[in-house]
Amino acid sequence: MKVKLTYTSDIEDVLLEAASMLASRGPILRQCIEQYEELGDILGKEARLNLPHFHERTEELRTALAKLDLRLQEISEIVDGYEQYERAERLRRQASEIFEDASEEAAEDTPQENTNIEEDAKSPGVWVRESLDTISTTIEEDDASS
Numbered sequence: 001m002k003v004k005l006t007y008t009s010d011i012e013d014v015l016l017e018a019a020s021m022l023a024s025r026g027p028i029l030r031q032c033i034e035q036y037e038e039l040g041d042i043l044g045k046e047a048r049l050n051l052p053h054f055h056e057r058t059e060e061l062r063t064a065l066a067k068l069d070l071r072l073q074e075i076s077e078i079v080d081g082y083e084q085y086e087r088a089e090r091l092r093r094q095a096s097e098i099f100e101d102a103s104e105e106a107a108e109d110t111p112q113e114n115t116n117i118e119e120d121a122k123s124p125g126v127w128v129r130e131s132l133d134t135i136s137t138t139i140e141e142d143d144a145s146s
Contacts, residue, residue, distance in 0.1 A: 014082045018075050025071050028064060035061040098134060
């Protein structure tokens with residue numbers, strides 16, 4: 001029976017934890033390679049094929065590879081989750097910078113006499129949409145460059 005374990009780690013340590021999980025499976029991978037080579041020996045070097053022994057060793061190898069595959073999938077999910085977090089943090093920082101810049105610009109702009117402030121001001125919906133478009137473009141450029 002399989003169970004899923006969870007534990008907490010600092011975000012800075014996530015990739016190190018994933019690397020440690022990967023490294024811990026190194027001996028299992030080496031064992032799989034040895035089992036694979038043994039299967040070749042059973043088929044190629046033995047004078048008489050011991051079919052039950054071949055099937056037994058094949059099943060052992062397949063089971064070990066399935067366990068290794070499961071761990072690789074879990075590590076991949078951890079790394080994907082870390083990337084999603086990093087991307088969200090970049091987006092949050094960029095949005096914060098845009099809003100700060102817009103606030104500073106708004107504070108610097110003083111309406112001139114005889115102008116209609118309502119005509120010059122953008123509606124909040126337009127301003128937010130333009131800001132999100134700018135953030136989206138920046139992220140797409142970041143993704144294209146990486």
